[in-house]
Amino acid sequence: IPKKNSESEKPVTAQHMHVLWLPAVFNEHSTRVSGHFNWGEGEARQIQKRLEKGNTDTGNLKADIFEQELRYAISLKDVKEKLCATLALTKAASDDTYWMNDNECPEDVAKNMKNLATLWRTVLLTQTDEELGIDAPAGLAATHGGSGGSREGLYAFLAMMAPEFKNASEYCKVTFNWKPNASSKKQKTSK
Numbered sequence: 767i768p769k770k771n772s773e774s775e776k777p778v779t780a781q782h783m784h785v786l787w788l789p790a791v792f793n794e795h796s797t798r799v800s801g802h803f804n805w806g807e808g809e810a811r812q813i814q815k816r817l818e819k820g821n822t823d824t825g826n827l828k829a830d831i832f833e834q835e836l837r838y839a840i841s842l843k844d845v846k847e848k849l850c851a852t853l854a855l856t857k858a859a860s861d862d863t864y865w866m867n868d869n870e871c872p873e874d875v876a877k878n879m880k881n882l883a884t885l886w887r888t889v890l891l892t893q894t895d896e897e898l899g900i901d902a903p904a905g906l907a908a909t910h911g912g913s914g915g916s917r918e919g920l921y922a923f924l925a926m927m928a929p930e931f932k933n934a935s936e937y938c939k940v941t942f943n944w945k946p947n948a949s950s951k952k953q954k955t956s957k
């Protein structure tokens with residue numbers, strides 16, 4: 767993840783890039799959520815065809831799928847699993863935001879985006895790096911001030927998503943307020 771004010775042509779070094787260490791289970795969540803959200807994998811062929819149309823009906827379906835995936839992420843008990851499912855949903859939703867503009871339920875979309883941000887702000891980002899499973903592998907934690915830089919990478923990623931959501935629709939006013947309050951932040955790593 768490029769650092770703020772860093773050009774993309776810069777070398778991939780700690781000076782110019784953030785790193786984001788994720789639990790291995792992220793790949794499973796990312797594949798499943800992306801496939802479900804974007805192409806309707808796991809849904810009936812009729813739903814998949816409706817998702818291919820790229821019209822208001824598609825936006826309505828994606829809004830429904832987003833809500834289902836958000837409820838699923840919230841229901842997970844394991845914090846690492848919850849992080850991975852939530853990150854996968856955040857990424858899938860931001861990859862193509864047309865659905866936020868072209869739907870018949872802008873209030874529901876705004877409410878669900880607010881709930882997504884609240885999940886990040888009040889549940890996930892109040893956990894330690896170790897609890898989230900984003901702590902650097904042994905031997906690499908010495909970089910980036912001892913934390914491995916993963917939390918900074920996660921924050922940079924979420925900061926890149928916020929304008930995508932905010933600018934997605936003139937009908938659906940989304941403020942992706944994901945940053946935790948300073949008083950609710952735990953230590954970056956547990957001691």
